[in-house]
Amino acid sequence: MSLKNALAPFGIWARALARPYTIPVEDIMRAPADRYRGWHTNDAEACIGCGSCSDICQNAAIDMVVNRDATKGDTGLRPMVDYGRCCWCALCVDVCPSGSLGLSSEYTWVDKDPEVFRYVPGVDKKPWDDDTKGWHGGEWDLINHDRVPMSMLPGETRGQTWAEVVLGYSEEEAQREAARCLECGICTAACPAHMHIPEYIGAIRDGNYEQAVNLIYETNPMPEMCGKVCTRRCEDVCAHAKQGEPVAIRWLKRFATERFDDLREVIKADVAPIGVGKRVAVIGGGPSGITVAYYLAIRGFEVNLYEALPTLGGATFFGIPKYRFPMPSLEKQVDMLRGAGVKLHVNSPVDAALFEELRSTHDAVFIGAGLMRGKAMRVEGEDAPGVVNALTFLLEHHLRNNTDSDKVSKEPVVLPGMKVAVVGGGNTAIDAARVSLRLGASEVVISYRRRKEDMPADWEEIEDAEHENIQIDVQAIPLRIEQTPDGRLDLIWGPAEMVADKPGARPKPVLVEGVENHLVVDRIIGAIGQGPNLRWLSPEAQGTIADKWGWIKVNEDGMTGMPGVFAGGDLVNETADAISAIADGLRVVQGIPRWLGLQ
Amino acid sequence: MTIENPHVEKETQLWVGPQHPGVTGNMAIQVWLTGDTIQRGITHVGYLHRGFEKLMERRKFIQSFPIVCRICVPEPDTNEYLLAASIEELGGITIPEKAVWLRTLVLEMSRLASLVQQIGGGAGATGLGAVPNWTYTLRDYILDSFEELTGGRVYHMYMVYGGVRRDLPVGFAERMEATLRKIEERLPYIDKVTFQSSVWRERTQGVGLTDPAWVKEMGISGPAIRAMGFARDVRRDFPYLAYPELDFSVITSTGGDIYARMEIRRHEVVESIKIIRQVLQKMPKDGPVAAPIPNVFTWRIPTGQTYVRAEASRGEMGYYTVTDGSDKVRRVHVRGASYVHGFAMAERMFEGLNIADLHPTLVSIPTCPPEMER
Numbered sequence A: 001m002s003l004k005n006a007l008a009p010f011g012i013w014a015r016a017l018a019r020p021y022t023i024p025v026e027d028i029m030r031a032p033a034d035r036y037r038g039w040h041t042n043d044a045e046a047c048i049g050c051g052s053c054s055d056i057c058q059n060a061a062i063d064m065v066v067n068r069d070a071t072k073g074d075t076g077l078r079p080m081v082d083y084g085r086c087c088w089c090a091l092c093v094d095v096c097p098s099g100s101l102g103l104s105s106e107y108t109w110v111d112k113d114p115e116v117f118r119y120v121p122g123v124d125k126k127p128w129d130d131d132t133k134g135w136h137g138g139e140w141d142l143i144n145h146d147r148v149p150m151s152m153l154p155g156e157t158r159g160q161t162w163a164e165v166v167l168g169y170s171e172e173e174a175q176r177e178a179a180r181c182l183e184c185g186i187c188t189a190a191c192p193a194h195m196h197i198p199e200y201i202g203a204i205r206d207g208n209y210e211q212a213v214n215l216i217y218e219t220n221p222m223p224e225m226c227g228k229v230c231t232r233r234c235e236d237v238c239a240h241a242k243q244g245e246p247v248a249i250r251w252l253k254r255f256a257t258e259r260f261d262d263l264r265e266v267i268k269a270d271v272a273p274i275g276v277g278k279r280v281a282v283i284g285g286g287p288s289g290i291t292v293a294y295y296l297a298i299r300g301f302e303v304n305l306y307e308a309l310p311t312l313g314g315a316t317f318f319g320i321p322k323y324r325f326p327m328p329s330l331e332k333q334v335d336m337l338r339g340a341g342v343k344l345h346v347n348s349p350v351d352a353a354l355f356e357e358l359r360s361t362h363d364a365v366f367i368g369a370g371l372m373r374g375k376a377m378r379v380e381g382e383d384a385p386g387v388v389n390a391l392t393f394l395l396e397h398h399l400r401n402n403t404d405s406d407k408v409s410k411e412p413v414v415l416p417g418m419k420v421a422v423v424g425g426g427n428t429a430i431d432a433a434r435v436s437l438r439l440g441a442s443e444v445v446i447s448y449r450r451r452k453e454d455m456p457a458d459w460e461e462i463e464d465a466e467h468e469n470i471q472i473d474v475q476a477i478p479l480r481i482e483q484t485p486d487g488r489l490d491l492i493w494g495p496a497e498m499v500a501d502k503p504g505a506r507p508k509p510v511l512v513e514g515v516e517n518h519l520v521v522d523r524i525i526g527a528i529g530q531g532p533n534l535r536w537l538s539p540e541a542q543g544t545i546a547d548k549w550g551w552i553k554v555n556e557d558g559m560t561g562m563p564g565v566f567a568g569g570d571l572v573n574e575t576a577d578a579i580s581a582i583a584d585g586l587r588v589v590q591g592i593p594r595w596l597g598l599q
Numbered sequence B: 001m002t003i004e005n006p007h008v009e010k011e012t013q014l015w016v017g018p019q020h021p022g023v024t025g026n027m028a029i030q031v032w033l034t035g036d037t038i039q040r041g042i043t044h045v046g047y048l049h050r051g052f053e054k055l056m057e058r059r060k061f062i063q064s065f066p067i068v069c070r071i072c073v074p075e076p077d078t079n080e081y082l083l084a085a086s087i088e089e090l091g092g093i094t095i096p097e098k099a100v101w102l103r104t105l106v107l108e109m110s111r112l113a114s115l116v117q118q119i120g121g122g123a124g125a126t127g128l129g130a131v132p133n134w135t136y137t138l139r140d141y142i143l144d145s146f147e148e149l150t151g152g153r154v155y156h157m158y159m160v161y162g163g164v165r166r167d168l169p170v171g172f173a174e175r176m177e178a179t180l181r182k183i184e185e186r187l188p189y190i191d192k193v194t195f196q197s198s199v200w201r202e203r204t205q206g207v208g209l210t211d212p213a214w215v216k217e218m219g220i221s222g223p224a225i226r227a228m229g230f231a232r233d234v235r236r237d238f239p240y241l242a243y244p245e246l247d248f249s250v251i252t253s254t255g256g257d258i259y260a261r262m263e264i265r266r267h268e269v270v271e272s273i274k275i276i277r278q279v280l281q282k283m284p285k286d287g288p289v290a291a292p293i294p295n296v297f298t299w300r301i302p303t304g305q306t307y308v309r310a311e312a313s314r315g316e317m318g319y320y321t322v323t324d325g326s327d328k329v330r331r332v333h334v335r336g337a338s339y340v341h342g343f344a345m346a347e348r349m350f351e352g353l354n355i356a357d358l359h360p361t362l363v364s365i366p367t368c369p370p371e372m373e374r
């Protein structure tokens, strides 16, 4: 053993003079690192209560607790964190689709009461609520918020064809898009028909398409229609939409139903035959009538469906153009009705006498007669030849091209080379404009009173129209229509100024006096809304079931003021879209058996 | 005349642990002594078993990250890496270049933190209080860097499938460098009280011997194998991440005793510092730190199996992972170096050991009960 080694340990005495090696308390109390993961924060207003945080937490540290009333797109629940369980991994933050959740950079929190270590961040106020340091969403996302793009016919050429614009997902695309679903289920509450959305999306993701369409058919008898044209309130509230693009729920439904040429072979309606021996008459073959007829028929009811037109579908047949919802898709769904044993009576308008007869020969009657009256623009000169209502225009067009109806003229309203103005900003206006284009119009202009962002039409429809070179004039108030000496029409309009209205309401367009603009065209199509038309009923019946404008009021079972007479669809609900009509139908499917004491 | 000592031949049975004074106490060792010499000993584990492998079978893939880091307290990142790498391989995910370097950085930072801690532990087990005071402080400085980079001090949960969760913070390299210097500055003093000290040499040389014949039989790795002259290191033998592009030496020694194993750590600290400096210098400045991955709530991985390994401070760690087409792993088997070192090998080393040398021996191997028991 060398002396050197024996003395070596004493070498560290040199440190006796060095600064203390321990860290002064001020240093320990230094600020935490910028991205330190401390106690939770949550922007309780931005949080949508989706529960993704709770689902991902493998420590089960998060309970969703009631904090406020549920609304569409907000469950009203908020995460409560139990710090006896939390390990500060921040996975909850990384998956939070709203980006509301975060971890503050707060190191320590001392309290004598153990109960306080379980709190609802953002609701139970804490000193670190506004800490911008720590671990927050947005900087980096574990979740992909981008949608699988949909292939479409190119905008430049599709104006010359009636072919479907949307081409649909391939199997691989559909599965990839389906895999984006977070399964939070916030969509289900927003869907008027409360479809089993996460469940059927999950089945699509796993390639179980039969299971998917069966889940879909539990609450929707026209899914191929909804898969193509639904207003998709579900997508508006999809958690992904908070920071990116919602799951393409509509396109996935479309994908699932399009997998099968004949759904009759696939759908296994597994319901009790409670209605055997009972008869129900359905007036109107639109979505609400189809829903009532289908679900009652599979429950054993004898169902007679009366439709005035040669074809079923209602506004989804005579209103929605075929490049959005083609006939074969509609026929597939009508086949399901036939398969379920519904007796279809087409070309059979119901009048006051037949209505009374149906009441006496059936156990219940459902009215789903829709809104068959196009509203007038109420401008001077509206009755000039060449001015038509959009509803009439579309109805005629679809009857002429898709049925052998002899009730329509052979010549379309819009002829090749014409210039067309469409007045209005809803889906009907866009449809009328795009149909005009496909009929050969050389130029189509949509003229709307408010701003583009105020248009009630679906934003995707608006975009599609613009891609087809349809011009949209906004803040244009129609003043009057004049005929020009050469037989054309002059739509005279004044510019509108947007004026703030009540809080929460859209700003109002107010005419700027003294300015007149001229839009000279060959045809003017008025598309400013539809209203009910119940004149086919006796005045007494109208008085019993409807208000003076023809809107029908129903109870929670969908029954009108006339016992045994039920109603639904556009005549009843304010939303006036297909899925709301279907939801109304589903309510009546519950209501009629209840009324008949069958449950 | 010989005075009969009634105690000499009498065997005493003693339980060492389970209590938790350090990394050796949270398992129990039952020893039989004559005098203060251990005749034989057996290990008892289970006090720390948390069932992590089983828990993973009930968790979605992403949810295993907060679990696996807890398999090894001083060196959680190796576990994060092995989980990430095996699932990425089975799930067909390639990580971006920047993530390769950032992962290498944290792996080496955690090796470094662990190595200095083990040096302190080894010295502490022989009764030297000053060294662990120093090295735990040094480790804390490294943890400061971890906090800055990952948001967590001890458990980092920094890696995810596809890469890592955050890029380097501004000025990180300079602050890391300051810490590396602090470690370098302290090493000579550590040497003086340990490697150069005749007392400490006496305590550690020729003590806690391993037999090269055990190597194949038991799958020994890490400092334990390198201390018998075998230059084995997963970073060199089965290169992963950025290691092939880094210049470092595989340190070996001979003797197979406590001294040799501790000496290897001492030199590996230097190598580790060298590696960290290279990584910070060579790492790409830009580019994404993570590749997109499937929806973590619904991700399913086709049937498959893989074994992925890495060099932890204690030796080879490996994850044998099986997937079955579902959204959870079918099986994860965690192979930690301590598992073989701490049972089979340790039990053979006990015989003839002085009771006072039991802990220095275990620390030098080393054993890490959290990792053995998973």
Ligand SMILES: Cc1cc2nc3c(=O)[nH]c(=O)nc-3n(C[C@H](O)[C@H](O)[C@H](O)COP(=O)(O)OP(=O)(O)OC[C@H]3O[C@@H](n4cnc5c(N)ncnc54)[C@H](O)[C@@H]3O)c2cc1C
Binding pocket: A229, A230, A231, A283, A284, A285, A286, A287, A288, A289, A306, A307, A308, A309, A312, A313, A314, A315, A316, A318, A319, A320, A348, A349, A350, A351, A368, A369, A370, A371, A372, A394, A427, A428, A431, A536, A568, A569, A570, A571, A576, A577, A578, A579, A581
């Ligand atoms: C142009 C246009 C585009 C639209 N686009 C969309 C869209 O993209 N997405 C969407 O969700 N919704 C859209 N809608 C709305 C949707 O089509 C309707 O909300 C839905 O069809 C309403 O269904 P319903 O059952 O209430 O009645 P309707 O679909 O209106 O059907 C009523 C049926 O009853 C029949 N009928 C009426 N009176 C009688 C009688 N006395 N005897 C027998 N039969 C009678 C009618 O002929 C008609 O077929 C659009 C509507 C129009 C007009």
Ligand code: SF4
Binding pocket: A042, A046, A047, A048, A049, A050, A051, A052, A053, A054, A077, A078, A079, A092, A095, A096, A097, A098, A099, A100, A101
């Ligand atoms: S994941 Fe985010 S939005 Fe959803 S409940 Fe949790 S904090 Fe709220």
Ligand code: SF4
Binding pocket: A053, A056, A057, A058, A059, A060, A061, A062, A081, A085, A086, A087, A088, A089, A090, A091, A092, A093
């Ligand atoms: S930080 Fe991790 S452990 Fe804590 S609540 Fe969030 S997910 Fe759960």
